[in-house]
Amino acid sequence: MGPGELLDVLLAGGRRAERATHVRHLPGRDGTRADWPAWADADLVRGYRALGVERPWEHQVDAADAAWSGRHTVLATSTGSGKSLAFWLPALSAVRRGATGAVPDPGAIESVRRRPTVLYLSPTKALAADQLAGLERLLGAAGTRDVRVATCDGDTSRDERRWVREHADVVLTNPDFLHFALLPAHATWSRVLASLAFVVVDECHAFRGVFGAHVALVLRRLRRLAASYGASPVVVLASATTSDPAASAARLLGVPADEVHAVTADTSPAGRKTVVLWQPPELPGGDGPWASLLPAEDPWATVVAVPPRDDAARGDGATAEDAQTDPTAADGGQAGPRARPEGSGPLGTGERLVAVPQDRPRRTATAEVADLLADLVAAGARVLAFTRSRRGAESVAAATRDHLAAVDPTLPPLVSSYRGGYLPEERRALERAIRSGHLRALATTSALELGVDISGLDAVLIAGWPGTRVSLWQQAGRAGRAGADGLVVLVAREDPLDTYLVHHPEAALDAPVEATVFDPGNPYVLAPHLCAAAAERPLRADELDLFGPRALDLLTELTERGILRRRTSGWYWTHAEPASRMTDLRGAGGDPVRVVETATGRLLGTVDAASADAKVHPGAVYVHLGATYVVDALHLDDGVALATRRDVDHGTWASWITSTTVVDVEREVPWGPVTWCYGQVDVTTQVVGYQRRRIPDLQVLSTHELDLPARTLRTTAVWWTAPPEVLEAAGVTLEVAPGALHAAEHASIGLLPLLATCDRWDLGGLSTLVHPDTGHATVFVHDGHPGGAGFAERGFELGPVWLTATRDAIAACPCATGCPACVQSPKCGNGNEPLDKSGALRLLTTVLGHAADAAPS
Incomplete structure (x- = not known):
């Protein structure tokens, strides 16, 4: 079914037509192919062709050529545009060429050369696991057995890490592992660092704010140590469409912007997208004993200033500064001035006022999305529904299954939830199921916003403004991937911001995407990384340019405070504790709390330490893949919440x-x-407490205090x-x-x-x-x-x-x-x-x- 047919399903024969506040049709585009580069490894090309990529897109070749020629490169194109090929083609070609050349001539000692290595960095473990699966498919299709690929992160066992250090050609990991494990123990990773040919930084737009500043300094430390081992890796960055990607990439790497080649022209095909802004309906009026006595509208609900007239002589005492202009109306893509009736304020104030009636309460976005998702699944569509919270993902999935059970008992198993906190093997199984079609729909948090490869989706529902336009278009890009048409529906929450956006489409759909903002020179972030760098290898004066103009002053201050020690050969870390422990890249505030089933000891999932009090307090209802558990006890010192499987008709809301x-x-x-x-x-x-609220009407059943x-x-x-x-x-x-x-x-x-x-x-x-x-x-x-x-x-x-x-x-x-x-x-x-x-x-x-x-x- 195409977007038009799916939109007809949502509009329910016109019964929901008034909920669609704006419909925008984004035109599709044809793709432009290019020839495979002459330097590309022939086996890899054969592998890509076996997977259906007969010829690459022009932007893929542009980025791959730049990286192969030794230029740092950033590729900022849309979701599903094939960014992975652009960085894996040069990286794997280098590994394969180096592997062939590394076979020594028994009679010539100078012929012994190291095999090139590649480091792949992503903001999430899930994305690294997805890339590993993709690489294994590619290498299998290519029939190559001489490229060794492995993930290595905080979950990797000691024996597996040893194998990765000694044998892996491509290591997929994250900045956290670099900061806490690889860089502090760089001597044991010398084989990887000395042969480092490429560093891939995937979804680099996710590295923003303080987190982005931390990652920028981790990358500087990586480049510094690689140089000490004689390597000068090329860095390839993949990003969503952002403002000025070259400047952001250069800031992330610590190089001048003219040293980064930016590829922003997306030459992959894109199907037509239909974007719908949607406002849930008002709830029916109250039916209490006094409801009939209340006026339908409060004439003085909200008082706002009347905009000035065109005539200069107003004669009412109001100045231009007192008056405010009216926003333009937008209906069906047409904008124009909206007339507002004139009024007058209290006698003697000289103000010109008008009353605007308040909206009545509206249906929640999660309840509305569950209805829409059920209709799309029943129509045979494959859909992702993005929610703002883990609770929202579980709630949408459960309500959707309930709706479908009344239609066809075979449909509920086709819907599931997906969120952070699930076990890795559960997430991988869900990703495989939605790819293969065994699942038609996932209700998910932003965990699926980043580049996990899920294609062939017909529609995306977004429950509430995701916070940034970058996120909006990343989530929307999941619909109609691989050049197919797609439907995107943004459903407003009962929030003034969401309400404004669905009635002003230009603010949501026409404004430029945000820049990726971070400051590696922030002294609060830079100081602990200078300590970490000095602990890894004494920091020399000729290396300070890498860390920016504030580095020398900060090193002087750290020396005066006794944190570092200054010698003629550089700055030294002389303390027993690891310097890397001075800072946490993500500011997570501690290790995650594990949720464990009381009766069996089975690990159900994890919850961030900072939110554990609100989500897994004693008495809390914890939902995992549609099954409900009630928390018996929360042991914060041990980082464990114990829960018992129990079917309940309520949820819990912390206060x-x-x-x-x-x-x-x-x-x-x-x-x-x-x-x-x-x-x-x-x-x-x-x-301090929580409420038990009945589902789905959210009636408060009881209130409980917590200590x-x-x-x-x-x-x-x-x-x-x-x-x-x-x-x-x-x-x-x-x-x-x-x-x-x-x-x-x-x-x-x-x-x-x-x-x-x-x-x-x-x-x-x-x-x-x-x-x-x-x-x-x-x-x-x-x-x-x-x-x-x-x-x-x-x-x-x-x-x-x-x-x-x-x-x-x-x-x-x-x-x-x-x-x-x-x-x-x-x-x-x-x-x-x-x-x-x-x-x-x-x-x-x-x-x-x-x-x-x-x-x-």
């Missing part, structure tokens, strides 16, 4: 409290009545206070203040990455009407990493510049009440409520006025 406490005010600047501060804070989160320890993140923050007189001067009343402060917090977090070279996900924040440590209304923005990462400090140094950019971004946004471009956040824990755009604009303007008055003349 927690979060607080931000000022630990130390390190710097403080008075701006008149406003105080601008920087220092250390404790961000404390504690799970779990608080988790505290000691980090750095920048904050400012707004005493009552500042709020009053800004016209921000007590009713408006929470929304104004919250909107200012969101917009500040959104703008700081422009100044501090970080990612929005590296930051957190809090806004409160009265904070106990300041005594006033306060907005905090803090680093989301232990000890801080320098972002808040940078924000403090650029205070007026940062807040001016924040205010100007809000003022320039054409929306009336707030949107993702100004004050809404994709990661808000409060569902983007309350938010008051105009209040934030007035408040920031007032604060900046005090900052200007306090600035030295």
Whole structure:
């Protein structure tokens, strides 16, 4: 079935037509082939042809030629465009050519040469396992037995690691293993490092923010050690379509941008995609005893300013700064101005106001996606449904199976869930099943967003905005791979951000994708990697350029603090503990908690340490592949949760409290009545209880308290206070203040990455009407990493510049009440409520006025 037929299935003969807020048809394209390069290994070419690749695409040959010629190369093309061939063809050809040349002439000692080696790095173990399977298929089809390929990561046994070190030509691993195991023990990996010809960095757009900075420094350490063994590997990077991939790749490697060859023209075929923005329906009105007495609409639900008229003489006392412009409407791809009825505010205010009725509650995105998924499966389609959480993936899969059971008892087994925390063998089995057609649908988290090769899908459902346009198009790219047509449906959650996007398609579908942002020079990240580098091999002065201009100052500071020791030959690590333990690349906060079946001792899965309190507390319902378990006990010290298999009709929802406490005010600047501060804070989160809610109607069955320890993140923050007189001067009343402060917090977090070279996900924040440590209304923005990462400090140094950019971004946004471009956040824990755009604009303007008055003349 084509996208049009599948869309007809979803629209249910017009009964759901009003839910599709926008339909966009993206045209397909023809592919452009090229000849196999002359240098390509003939057996590998034969293997690719046996797998159906008669001739490669032009962009594959462009990237492969550049890599073979010795240039670092980044390939940034769409999902399913065949990036793997572009890096494996030159890498494996080099291995095979080297393997042939490594056979020595018994009479000539100079003929002994090392076999070339290849390191493949991916952000996830699942992707490395998928690439291993693909390589084995290719080498089997090629009939070659002289290329030895293996994965090696934290799950690899000691004996297997020894074999990899001694024999493997291609090692598939991840940056974490390099950081903690391979680089610190480089002497035992000397065979691999001395022969290193290629390094492949797959899905490199995933290396962003602080994580990206860590990976960039791990790659610098790898290149440094390889050079010490006489190797100079070519690095090939594969990325989703991102903004300026050459600059991002160069920053990741620590080389000038002109040394990276970027391939961005996608010459693979693409089928037509139909993209649908979808809003679930409003829920039926209440049926309680007072429901009939309530008005159908609250005439003063939300009050917004009326946009100015074209005529200059308005005569109502309102200024241009008071008025806000209306967003353009978009319906079926056509945009234009939307007329709004005029009104007038309370007598004597001089304001021109109009009431906009609030929407009634809508059906949840997960419930809606389960319905749509059931309809597509019943129609014979193969589908992925992306959800925002592990609970969402399990819920969508379970509800879909229930819907299908009422239609055909043979259909429910064709649907399953897929998420992180499953055992590796379970994930591999699910991937094989969806590829082969034994499964028609998977409800998944973003775990399947990255390059695991799953082709031939008819449709993708996305339950809620995934956070970035890069993620949106990565997930959408799973539909219609290999040149087939595909259907993509983005279903809005009951969240102002999602609601805005499905009614403003230009914001979701037409805006450019985000750049991959990270800063390898961040001293909070660089310092521990300099220590790790010195521990691996004394760090010489002539190597400092590799680590950037801040390296020398940081080394001097580390020496003065006794962390490193300076000698004429370089900087040395002289401590017993491994330097690599000074930092965690992902900031995971500890080893995962294992979920174990109480009766059998069987390992069910794992949960991140940071979220274990909320997901596997005593009494929690843990869902694994559709089976429900109830947690008996959580042993945090041992990292184990014990659970018993039990069929239940409810789920559990944890509740927690979060607080931000000022630990130390390190710097403080008075701006008149406003105080601008920087220092250390404790961000404390504690799970205090949970609710049992019946499924599917989510009726609360009971509430339970929990006695779990608080988790505290000691980090750095920048904050400012707004005493009552500042709020009053800004016209921000007590009713408006929470929304104004919250909107200012969101917009500040959104703008700081422009100044501090970080990612929005590296930051957190809090806004409160009265904070106990300041005594006033306060907005905090803090680093989301232990000890801080320098972002808040940078924000403090650029205070007026940062807040001016924040205010100007809000003022320039054409929306009336707030949107993702100004004050809404994709990661808000409060569902983007309350938010008051105009209040934030007035408040920031007032604060900046005090900052200007306090600035030295």
